[in-house]
Amino acid sequence: MPRPNILVLMAEDMSPRVGAFGDPVAVTPNLDLLAAEGVRFTNVFTASGVCAPSRAAQITGMHPATVGGQHMRTSNRPAGGYKAVPPSEVKAYPELLRAAGYFTFTDDKIDYQFSAIRAGTGPFTIWDREGGGANWSQRQPAQPFFGLINFLQTHESGVFPPLTTRKLSGKYLNFQRFRAQHYDNPDEHQFVTPEQVEVPPYFPDVATVRTDIARHYNNIALMDRQVAEVLDRLERDGLADNTIVIWTADHGDGLPRAKREVFDSGIKVPMIIRWPARYRPPHLEPGQSDERLISFVDLAPTILALAGVEVPDYLPGQNYLDPAVPPRQYVFASRDRMDAVVDRQRAVRDQRYKYIRSWHPEQPGGHRLAYRDNMTMMQTLWQMLEDDQLNSQQRRWFEPPGEEQLYDIQADPFELNNLAESPEHRPTLNRMRAALAEWQKHNRDWGEQSEAAMVAAFWPDGEQPITASPVFQQQALQLTIQSDTPGASLGYRRNGGDWQLYRGPIKVMPGDMIEARAIRYGWRESDVASLQIPR
Structure with missing residues:
Protein backbone atom coordinates (compact mmCIF):
# COMPACT_ATOMS: atom_id res chain seq x y z
CA MET A 1 0.00 0.00 0.00
CA PRO A 2 1.46 3.41 -0.94
CA ARG A 3 2.29 5.85 1.81
CA PRO A 4 -0.55 8.30 2.46
CA ASN A 5 -0.47 11.98 1.74
CA ILE A 6 -1.09 14.02 4.89
CA LEU A 7 -2.71 17.45 4.84
CA VAL A 8 -2.98 19.59 7.99
CA LEU A 9 -5.48 22.46 7.81
CA MET A 10 -4.96 24.87 10.69
CA ALA A 11 -7.37 27.63 11.59
CA GLU A 12 -6.08 30.52 13.67
CA ASP A 13 -7.34 31.58 17.07
CA MET A 14 -10.36 29.29 17.38
CA SER A 15 -11.96 27.33 20.19
CA PRO A 16 -14.40 24.47 19.38
CA ARG A 17 -17.00 26.77 17.79
CA VAL A 18 -18.13 24.13 15.30
CA GLY A 19 -21.59 22.68 14.83
CA ALA A 20 -20.28 19.13 14.94
CA PHE A 21 -18.71 19.88 18.33
CA GLY A 22 -22.07 20.92 19.78
CA ASP A 23 -22.05 24.66 19.13
CA PRO A 24 -25.62 25.60 18.10
CA VAL A 25 -24.59 29.03 16.80
CA ALA A 26 -21.71 28.08 14.51
CA VAL A 27 -22.35 27.97 10.76
CA THR A 28 -19.85 25.31 9.69
CA PRO A 29 -21.52 22.93 7.22
CA ASN A 30 -18.27 21.86 5.58
CA LEU A 31 -16.48 21.10 8.84
CA ASP A 32 -19.61 19.29 10.01
CA LEU A 33 -19.44 17.13 6.88
CA LEU A 34 -15.72 16.52 7.44
CA ALA A 35 -16.54 15.41 10.99
CA ALA A 36 -19.24 13.05 9.71
CA GLU A 37 -16.69 11.50 7.36
CA GLY A 38 -13.94 11.43 9.98
CA VAL A 39 -13.41 11.39 13.74
CA ARG A 40 -13.85 14.30 16.16
CA PHE A 41 -11.25 14.64 18.90
CA THR A 42 -12.91 16.65 21.64
CA ASN A 43 -10.17 17.05 24.24
CA VAL A 44 -7.26 18.52 22.30
CA PHE A 45 -5.05 21.12 24.00
CA THR A 46 -2.32 23.34 22.63
CA ALA A 47 0.88 23.84 24.61
CA SER A 48 0.28 27.60 24.79
CA GLY A 49 -2.62 29.96 24.27
CA VAL A 50 -0.84 32.19 21.76
CA CYS A 51 0.51 31.80 18.23
CA ALA A 52 4.30 31.59 18.24
CA PRO A 53 4.83 29.38 21.34
CA SER A 54 2.02 27.08 20.23
CA ARG A 55 3.42 26.83 16.72
CA ALA A 56 6.90 26.15 18.10
CA ALA A 57 5.40 23.17 19.94
CA GLN A 58 3.41 22.00 16.95
CA ILE A 59 6.32 22.03 14.50
CA THR A 60 8.94 20.50 16.81
CA GLY A 61 6.76 18.19 18.91
CA MET A 62 8.37 19.77 21.99
CA HIS A 63 6.91 21.91 24.77
CA PRO A 64 7.77 25.54 23.96
CA ALA A 65 9.60 26.08 27.27
CA THR A 66 11.92 23.15 26.49
CA VAL A 67 13.12 24.70 23.22
CA GLY A 68 13.30 28.31 24.42
CA GLY A 69 10.15 29.28 22.53
CA GLN A 70 7.86 30.09 25.45
CA HIS A 71 7.83 33.90 25.25
CA MET A 72 5.59 35.89 22.90
CA ARG A 73 7.60 36.43 20.79
CA THR A 74 11.32 35.92 20.51
CA SER A 75 11.48 38.65 17.88
CA ASN A 76 9.79 41.40 19.94
CA ARG A 77 11.61 41.11 23.25
CA PRO A 78 11.89 44.68 24.60
CA ALA A 79 15.62 44.25 25.26
CA GLY A 80 16.22 42.98 21.73
CA GLY A 81 14.98 40.17 19.55
CA TYR A 82 16.53 36.72 19.23
CA LYS A 83 15.69 33.24 17.99
CA ALA A 84 15.07 30.16 20.07
CA VAL A 85 17.75 27.48 19.81
CA PRO A 86 16.26 24.01 20.33
CA PRO A 87 18.50 21.16 21.49
CA SER A 88 20.77 20.03 18.68
CA GLU A 89 18.92 16.77 18.08
CA VAL A 90 15.52 18.45 17.60
CA LYS A 91 14.17 18.67 14.06
CA ALA A 92 10.86 19.97 12.80
CA TYR A 93 8.79 16.91 11.97
CA PRO A 94 8.18 18.04 8.34
CA GLU A 95 11.96 17.90 7.90
CA LEU A 96 11.88 14.30 9.14
CA LEU A 97 9.11 13.58 6.65
CA ARG A 98 11.15 15.27 3.93
CA ALA A 99 14.14 13.11 4.87
CA ALA A 100 11.88 10.07 4.42
CA GLY A 101 10.97 11.11 0.88
CA TYR A 102 7.86 13.22 1.41
CA PHE A 103 7.34 16.46 -0.50
CA THR A 104 6.63 19.10 2.15
CA PHE A 105 4.95 22.47 1.66
CA THR A 106 3.32 25.24 3.65
CA ASP A 107 1.89 28.67 2.96
CA ASP A 108 2.73 32.16 4.17
CA LYS A 109 2.78 31.74 7.97
CA ILE A 110 5.39 29.77 9.92
CA ASP A 111 6.09 31.65 13.22
CA TYR A 112 8.26 29.00 14.93
CA GLN A 113 10.27 31.21 17.32
CA PHE A 114 13.42 30.15 15.45
CA SER A 115 11.94 31.93 12.44
CA ALA A 116 10.05 35.14 11.87
CA ILE A 117 6.31 35.06 11.17
CA ARG A 118 6.36 34.74 7.41
CA ALA A 119 7.56 32.02 5.07
CA GLY A 120 11.18 32.07 4.00
CA THR A 121 12.50 33.18 7.39
CA GLY A 122 13.08 29.79 9.00
CA PRO A 123 15.39 26.85 8.33
CA PHE A 124 15.37 26.19 4.62
CA THR A 125 15.54 22.44 5.21
CA ILE A 126 12.00 22.04 6.61
CA TRP A 127 9.94 22.67 3.49
CA ASP A 128 10.36 21.86 -0.19
CA ARG A 129 8.07 24.79 -0.96
CA GLU A 130 6.78 27.56 1.29
CA GLY A 131 4.91 30.78 0.78
CA GLY A 132 2.08 31.86 -1.50
CA GLY A 133 1.30 29.32 -4.19
CA ALA A 134 3.03 26.38 -2.53
CA ASN A 135 0.92 23.25 -3.03
CA TRP A 136 0.98 19.53 -3.71
CA SER A 137 1.08 19.94 -7.50
CA GLN A 138 4.78 20.90 -7.29
CA ARG A 139 5.92 17.47 -6.14
CA GLN A 140 7.42 14.70 -8.25
CA PRO A 141 5.02 12.17 -9.82
CA ALA A 142 3.81 9.61 -7.27
CA GLN A 143 5.73 11.35 -4.46
CA PRO A 144 3.72 11.46 -1.21
CA PHE A 145 3.20 14.91 0.25
CA PHE A 146 2.78 16.55 3.62
CA GLY A 147 1.18 19.99 3.58
CA LEU A 148 0.27 22.50 6.25
CA ILE A 149 -2.22 25.20 5.22
CA ASN A 150 -3.11 28.03 7.61
CA PHE A 151 -6.38 29.97 7.66
CA LEU A 152 -5.77 33.54 8.78
CA GLN A 153 -9.46 34.42 8.36
CA THR A 154 -10.16 33.54 12.01
CA HIS A 155 -7.14 35.38 13.44
CA GLU A 156 -7.71 37.79 16.33
CA SER A 157 -7.27 40.72 13.94
CA GLY A 158 -10.46 39.62 12.19
CA VAL A 159 -12.40 40.70 15.28
CA PHE A 160 -10.93 44.20 15.12
CA PRO A 161 -13.28 46.76 13.54
CA PRO A 162 -13.01 47.17 9.77
CA LEU A 163 -10.81 49.81 8.22
CA THR A 164 -13.59 52.33 7.66
CA THR A 165 -15.01 52.51 11.17
CA ARG A 166 -12.41 54.55 13.03
CA LYS A 167 -9.09 56.30 12.78
CA LEU A 168 -6.25 53.80 12.58
CA SER A 169 -2.52 53.96 12.92
CA GLY A 170 0.69 51.96 12.91
CA LYS A 171 0.83 48.19 13.06
CA TYR A 172 -2.92 47.79 13.32
CA LEU A 173 -3.55 49.84 10.17
CA ASN A 174 -0.99 47.85 8.17
CA PHE A 175 -2.39 44.52 9.27
CA GLN A 176 -5.98 45.50 8.52
CA ARG A 177 -4.93 46.74 5.10
CA PHE A 178 -3.40 43.31 4.50
CA ARG A 179 -6.62 41.63 5.62
CA ALA A 180 -8.71 43.90 3.40
CA GLN A 181 -6.61 42.86 0.40
CA HIS A 182 -6.51 39.12 1.06
CA TYR A 183 -9.46 38.10 3.26
CA ASP A 184 -13.22 38.47 3.30
CA ASN A 185 -14.77 41.14 5.50
CA PRO A 186 -16.97 39.36 8.06
CA ASP A 187 -19.21 42.42 8.38
CA GLU A 188 -20.36 41.87 4.80
CA HIS A 189 -21.82 38.52 5.85
CA GLN A 190 -24.48 37.81 8.44
CA PHE A 191 -24.15 34.11 9.06
CA VAL A 192 -24.48 34.90 12.76
CA THR A 193 -26.02 38.02 14.31
CA PRO A 194 -25.10 39.56 17.65
CA GLU A 195 -28.47 38.52 19.06
CA GLN A 196 -27.72 34.83 18.46
CA VAL A 197 -24.45 34.52 20.38
CA GLU A 198 -23.99 33.25 23.92
CA VAL A 199 -22.03 35.66 26.15
CA PRO A 200 -19.88 33.83 28.73
CA PRO A 201 -20.25 35.06 32.32
CA TYR A 202 -16.77 36.60 32.40
CA PHE A 203 -17.94 39.18 29.80
CA PRO A 204 -20.64 41.80 30.30
CA ASP A 205 -23.66 41.24 28.07
CA VAL A 206 -23.45 44.48 26.10
CA ALA A 207 -23.73 45.33 22.40
CA THR A 208 -20.00 45.66 21.63
CA VAL A 209 -19.23 42.28 23.19
CA ARG A 210 -22.01 40.61 21.22
CA THR A 211 -20.90 42.30 18.01
CA ASP A 212 -17.32 41.13 18.36
CA ILE A 213 -18.28 37.56 19.23
CA ALA A 214 -20.62 37.49 16.22
CA ARG A 215 -17.82 38.83 14.03
CA HIS A 216 -15.64 35.96 15.22
CA TYR A 217 -18.38 33.48 14.31
CA ASN A 218 -18.71 35.05 10.87
CA ASN A 219 -14.98 34.68 10.30
CA ILE A 220 -15.32 31.03 11.29
CA ALA A 221 -18.10 30.61 8.72
CA LEU A 222 -15.87 32.15 6.04
CA MET A 223 -12.98 29.89 7.06
CA ASP A 224 -15.35 26.92 6.75
CA ARG A 225 -15.90 27.86 3.10
CA GLN A 226 -12.14 28.15 2.55
CA VAL A 227 -11.62 24.66 3.96
CA ALA A 228 -14.20 23.39 1.49
CA GLU A 229 -12.28 24.98 -1.39
CA VAL A 230 -9.12 23.11 -0.39
CA LEU A 231 -10.96 19.82 -0.02
CA ASP A 232 -12.71 20.32 -3.36
CA ARG A 233 -9.35 20.84 -5.06
CA LEU A 234 -8.03 17.69 -3.40
CA GLU A 235 -11.01 15.84 -4.87
CA ARG A 236 -10.61 17.39 -8.33
CA ASP A 237 -6.94 16.42 -8.39
CA GLY A 238 -7.83 12.82 -7.63
CA LEU A 239 -6.02 12.82 -4.29
CA ALA A 240 -8.82 12.52 -1.74
CA ASP A 241 -8.67 8.72 -1.72
CA ASN A 242 -5.07 8.64 -0.53
CA THR A 243 -4.87 11.78 1.63
CA ILE A 244 -5.37 11.91 5.39
CA VAL A 245 -6.84 15.30 6.34
CA ILE A 246 -6.31 16.79 9.81
CA TRP A 247 -8.20 19.99 10.63
CA THR A 248 -7.52 21.87 13.86
CA ALA A 249 -6.61 25.33 15.24
CA ASP A 250 -3.37 26.77 16.57
CA HIS A 251 -4.93 27.75 19.95
CA GLY A 252 -8.20 29.01 21.41
CA ASP A 253 -10.36 31.99 20.51
CA GLY A 254 -8.79 35.32 19.54
CA LEU A 255 -10.89 37.04 22.19
CA PRO A 256 -10.05 38.59 25.58
CA ARG A 257 -9.54 36.05 28.38
CA ALA A 258 -8.98 33.36 25.77
CA LYS A 259 -5.98 34.04 23.55
CA ARG A 260 -2.73 34.21 25.57
CA GLU A 261 -4.30 32.40 28.55
CA VAL A 262 -4.01 28.84 29.83
CA PHE A 263 -7.72 28.64 30.56
CA ASP A 264 -9.55 26.18 28.31
CA SER A 265 -10.76 29.19 26.32
CA GLY A 266 -7.12 29.73 25.33
CA ILE A 267 -5.77 26.20 24.84
CA LYS A 268 -8.67 23.85 24.02
CA VAL A 269 -9.12 23.41 20.27
CA PRO A 270 -11.21 21.23 17.96
CA MET A 271 -9.64 18.53 15.82
CA ILE A 272 -11.06 16.40 13.02
CA ILE A 273 -9.20 13.64 11.19
CA ARG A 274 -10.57 12.09 8.01
CA TRP A 275 -8.97 8.97 6.59
CA PRO A 276 -9.50 7.23 3.28
CA ALA A 277 -10.92 3.83 4.18
CA ARG A 278 -7.71 1.93 3.51
CA TYR A 279 -5.72 4.07 5.97
CA ARG A 280 -8.28 4.42 8.74
CA PRO A 281 -7.33 2.68 12.01
CA PRO A 282 -9.65 -0.30 12.54
CA HIS A 283 -10.77 0.92 15.97
CA LEU A 284 -12.11 4.22 14.58
CA GLU A 285 -15.25 4.76 12.51
CA PRO A 286 -16.57 7.76 10.54
CA GLY A 287 -18.71 10.03 12.69
CA GLN A 288 -17.09 8.81 15.89
CA SER A 289 -16.03 11.07 18.77
CA ASP A 290 -12.85 10.46 20.79
CA GLU A 291 -12.60 12.10 24.22
CA ARG A 292 -9.04 11.14 25.19
CA LEU A 293 -6.68 13.92 26.27
CA ILE A 294 -4.40 15.03 23.43
CA SER A 295 -1.58 17.58 23.57
CA PHE A 296 -0.21 19.46 20.59
CA VAL A 297 3.14 17.78 21.30
CA ASP A 298 1.39 14.55 20.29
CA LEU A 299 0.87 15.75 16.72
CA ALA A 300 4.47 15.15 15.61
CA PRO A 301 4.75 11.50 16.69
CA THR A 302 1.24 10.78 15.43
CA ILE A 303 1.86 12.25 11.98
CA LEU A 304 5.25 10.55 11.71
CA ALA A 305 3.61 7.24 12.57
CA LEU A 306 0.88 7.82 9.97
CA ALA A 307 3.66 8.24 7.39
CA GLY A 308 5.54 5.16 8.56
CA VAL A 309 8.50 7.27 9.71
CA GLU A 310 10.48 6.37 12.82
CA VAL A 311 9.57 8.56 15.80
CA PRO A 312 12.66 10.06 17.50
CA ASP A 313 13.21 9.10 21.13
CA TYR A 314 13.52 12.74 22.22
CA LEU A 315 9.88 13.52 21.46
CA PRO A 316 7.79 13.68 24.67
CA GLY A 317 4.46 13.13 22.92
CA GLN A 318 2.70 9.95 21.95
CA ASN A 319 0.85 8.54 18.97
CA TYR A 320 -2.72 9.04 20.08
CA LEU A 321 -4.06 6.89 17.23
CA ASP A 322 -2.30 3.77 18.47
CA PRO A 323 -4.82 1.78 20.55
CA ALA A 324 -1.94 0.11 22.38
CA VAL A 325 -0.79 3.48 23.83
CA PRO A 326 -2.49 4.25 27.15
CA PRO A 327 -4.46 7.51 27.15
CA ARG A 328 -2.79 10.53 28.71
CA GLN A 329 -3.61 11.42 32.29
CA TYR A 330 -2.44 15.04 31.91
CA VAL A 331 -1.70 17.73 29.36
CA PHE A 332 0.56 20.71 30.09
CA ALA A 333 0.56 24.32 28.91
CA SER A 334 2.48 27.52 29.55
CA ARG A 335 2.17 31.29 29.50
CA ASP A 336 5.23 33.54 29.65
CA ARG A 337 6.11 37.06 28.58
CA MET A 338 3.41 38.70 26.47
CA ASP A 339 5.01 41.56 24.53
CA ALA A 340 6.49 43.72 27.33
CA VAL A 341 4.55 42.07 30.18
CA VAL A 342 6.70 39.59 32.12
CA ASP A 343 4.85 36.51 33.31
CA ARG A 344 5.30 32.81 33.92
CA GLN A 345 2.48 30.32 34.37
CA ARG A 346 2.41 26.57 34.01
CA ALA A 347 -0.85 24.65 33.71
CA VAL A 348 -1.76 21.01 34.20
CA ARG A 349 -5.10 19.61 33.07
CA ASP A 350 -6.66 16.19 33.42
CA GLN A 351 -10.12 15.09 32.34
CA ARG A 352 -11.75 17.07 35.16
CA TYR A 353 -9.40 19.56 36.82
CA LYS A 354 -7.10 22.42 35.79
CA TYR A 355 -4.17 23.53 37.96
CA ILE A 356 -2.30 26.78 37.25
CA ARG A 357 0.89 27.81 39.00
CA SER A 358 1.91 31.48 38.72
CA TRP A 359 5.44 32.74 39.40
CA HIS A 360 4.19 36.33 39.06
CA PRO A 361 1.07 36.12 41.22
CA GLU A 362 0.62 39.87 41.06
CA GLN A 363 0.28 39.88 37.25
CA PRO A 364 -3.30 39.65 35.95
CA GLY A 365 -4.06 38.27 32.53
CA GLY A 366 -6.20 41.33 31.87
CA HIS A 367 -3.39 43.81 31.35
CA ARG A 368 -2.81 46.49 28.77
CA LEU A 369 -1.67 45.01 25.47
CA ALA A 370 -1.55 47.39 22.53
CA TYR A 371 -2.53 44.84 19.90
CA ARG A 372 -5.45 43.34 21.82
CA ASP A 373 -6.66 46.78 22.90
CA ASN A 374 -7.59 47.52 19.27
CA MET A 375 -10.60 45.25 19.81
CA THR A 376 -13.80 47.21 20.46
CA MET A 377 -14.96 44.82 23.17
CA MET A 378 -11.60 45.18 24.91
CA GLN A 379 -12.04 48.94 24.99
CA THR A 380 -15.51 48.39 26.44
CA LEU A 381 -14.08 46.15 29.15
CA TRP A 382 -11.49 48.75 30.11
CA GLN A 383 -14.11 51.49 30.27
CA MET A 384 -16.53 49.42 32.32
CA LEU A 385 -13.72 48.41 34.68
CA GLU A 386 -12.83 52.06 35.18
CA ASP A 387 -16.50 52.92 35.77
CA ASP A 388 -16.92 50.02 38.23
CA GLN A 389 -19.58 48.41 36.03
CA LEU A 390 -18.13 44.89 35.95
CA ASN A 391 -19.38 42.27 38.37
CA SER A 392 -17.05 40.09 40.43
CA GLN A 393 -16.77 37.36 37.77
CA GLN A 394 -16.01 39.92 35.06
CA ARG A 395 -13.43 41.74 37.21
CA ARG A 396 -11.52 38.61 38.13
CA TRP A 397 -9.43 38.56 34.93
CA PHE A 398 -8.19 42.06 35.76
CA GLU A 399 -7.12 41.08 39.27
CA PRO A 400 -3.94 39.34 40.48
CA PRO A 401 -4.41 35.58 40.09
CA GLY A 402 -2.39 34.48 43.11
CA GLU A 403 0.19 31.71 43.13
CA GLU A 404 -2.16 28.81 42.53
CA GLN A 405 -5.47 28.20 40.83
CA LEU A 406 -7.51 25.01 40.74
CA TYR A 407 -10.71 24.58 38.76
CA ASP A 408 -13.25 21.78 38.48
CA ILE A 409 -13.94 21.95 34.74
CA GLN A 410 -17.00 19.73 34.95
CA ALA A 411 -18.72 21.92 37.55
CA ASP A 412 -17.13 25.19 36.44
CA PRO A 413 -16.40 25.11 32.68
CA PHE A 414 -15.61 28.84 32.57
CA GLU A 415 -12.93 28.47 35.29
CA LEU A 416 -14.27 31.15 37.62
CA ASN A 417 -14.32 29.42 41.02
CA ASN A 418 -10.76 28.95 42.28
CA LEU A 419 -10.63 25.89 44.57
CA ALA A 420 -6.96 26.16 45.53
CA GLU A 421 -7.87 27.11 49.11
CA SER A 422 -10.64 24.54 49.44
CA PRO A 423 -9.83 21.90 52.11
CA GLU A 424 -12.08 19.46 50.30
CA HIS A 425 -9.94 19.74 47.17
CA ARG A 426 -6.54 19.58 48.88
CA PRO A 427 -5.83 16.00 47.67
CA THR A 428 -6.54 17.05 44.09
CA LEU A 429 -4.37 20.15 44.49
CA ASN A 430 -1.49 18.04 45.79
CA ARG A 431 -1.88 15.55 42.96
CA MET A 432 -1.80 18.28 40.32
CA ARG A 433 1.18 19.95 42.00
CA ALA A 434 2.99 16.63 41.89
CA ALA A 435 2.14 16.16 38.21
CA LEU A 436 3.68 19.55 37.39
CA ALA A 437 6.78 18.78 39.47
CA GLU A 438 7.18 15.45 37.68
CA TRP A 439 6.85 17.15 34.30
CA GLN A 440 9.47 19.74 35.23
CA LYS A 441 11.81 16.98 36.39
CA HIS A 442 11.76 15.37 32.96
CA ASN A 443 11.47 18.47 30.77
CA ARG A 444 13.95 21.33 30.88
CA ASP A 445 11.99 24.52 31.51
CA TRP A 446 13.88 27.57 30.25
CA GLY A 447 11.42 29.69 32.20
CA GLU A 448 13.26 28.78 35.39
CA GLN A 449 15.81 31.45 34.51
CA SER A 450 15.40 34.96 33.21
CA GLU A 451 14.86 35.53 29.53
CA ALA A 452 18.12 37.48 29.44
CA ALA A 453 20.03 34.50 30.83
CA MET A 454 18.38 32.18 28.33
CA VAL A 455 19.24 34.47 25.42
CA ALA A 456 22.85 34.65 26.64
CA ALA A 457 22.98 30.85 26.60
CA PHE A 458 21.59 30.75 23.07
CA TRP A 459 23.54 33.70 21.66
CA PRO A 460 26.75 34.25 23.65
CA ASP A 461 27.82 37.90 23.78
CA GLY A 462 24.49 38.82 22.20
CA GLU A 463 25.56 37.64 18.75
CA GLN A 464 23.70 35.04 16.74
Missing part, protein backbone atom coordinates in the same frame (compact mmCIF):
# COMPACT_ATOMS: atom_id res chain seq x y z
CA PRO A 465 26.03 32.09 16.16
CA ILE A 466 26.81 31.22 12.57
CA THR A 467 26.43 27.68 11.33
CA ALA A 468 29.71 26.22 10.06
CA SER A 469 29.89 26.08 6.28
CA PRO A 470 29.54 22.67 4.66
CA VAL A 471 32.64 20.64 3.84
CA PHE A 472 32.76 18.24 0.90
CA GLN A 473 34.43 14.83 0.83
CA GLN A 474 34.50 13.10 -2.55
CA GLN A 475 35.32 9.47 -3.27
CA ALA A 476 35.05 8.71 -6.95
CA LEU A 477 31.49 9.82 -7.84
CA GLN A 478 30.17 9.72 -4.25
CA LEU A 479 29.98 13.02 -2.38
CA THR A 480 29.58 13.45 1.36
CA ILE A 481 28.62 16.81 2.85
CA GLN A 482 29.20 17.71 6.51
CA SER A 483 29.10 20.68 8.86
CA ASP A 484 31.10 20.97 12.06
CA THR A 485 28.09 22.54 13.85
CA PRO A 486 26.33 19.92 16.01
CA GLY A 487 22.75 19.44 14.94
CA ALA A 488 23.11 21.35 11.67
CA SER A 489 20.73 20.45 8.87
CA LEU A 490 22.19 20.51 5.37
CA GLY A 491 20.84 21.13 1.93
CA TYR A 492 22.37 21.04 -1.53
CA ARG A 493 21.52 21.76 -5.11
CA ARG A 494 22.93 20.50 -8.37
CA ASN A 495 23.63 22.78 -11.32
CA GLY A 496 21.46 25.60 -10.00
CA GLY A 497 18.36 23.45 -9.49
CA ASP A 498 16.05 23.27 -6.49
CA TRP A 499 17.55 22.94 -3.04
CA GLN A 500 17.28 19.39 -1.68
CA LEU A 501 17.57 18.14 1.88
CA TYR A 502 20.87 16.31 2.32
CA ARG A 503 20.14 12.81 3.63
CA GLY A 504 23.43 11.05 2.97
CA PRO A 505 26.10 10.60 0.29
CA ILE A 506 24.95 11.68 -3.15
CA LYS A 507 26.00 10.46 -6.55
CA VAL A 508 27.60 13.12 -8.74
CA MET A 509 28.52 13.24 -12.38
CA PRO A 510 31.54 14.82 -14.11
CA GLY A 511 30.87 18.51 -14.71
CA ASP A 512 28.30 18.87 -11.91
CA MET A 513 28.31 22.07 -9.88
CA ILE A 514 27.26 21.24 -6.32
CA GLU A 515 26.31 23.96 -3.85
CA ALA A 516 25.56 23.31 -0.19
CA ARG A 517 24.54 25.28 2.89
CA ALA A 518 23.87 24.42 6.51
CA ILE A 519 21.57 25.68 9.26
CA ARG A 520 21.36 24.97 12.98
CA TYR A 521 17.90 25.99 14.18
CA GLY A 522 18.17 29.41 15.80
CA TRP A 523 21.61 30.13 14.35
CA ARG A 524 22.48 32.10 11.26
CA GLU A 525 22.63 30.11 8.06
CA SER A 526 26.10 29.28 6.74
CA ASP A 527 27.61 30.70 3.63
CA VAL A 528 27.07 28.65 0.50
CA ALA A 529 29.91 26.25 -0.26
CA SER A 530 30.42 25.06 -3.82
CA LEU A 531 32.28 22.27 -5.54
CA GLN A 532 32.86 21.79 -9.25
CA ILE A 533 33.16 18.12 -10.17
CA PRO A 534 35.95 17.77 -12.77
CA ARG A 535 35.00 16.50 -16.16
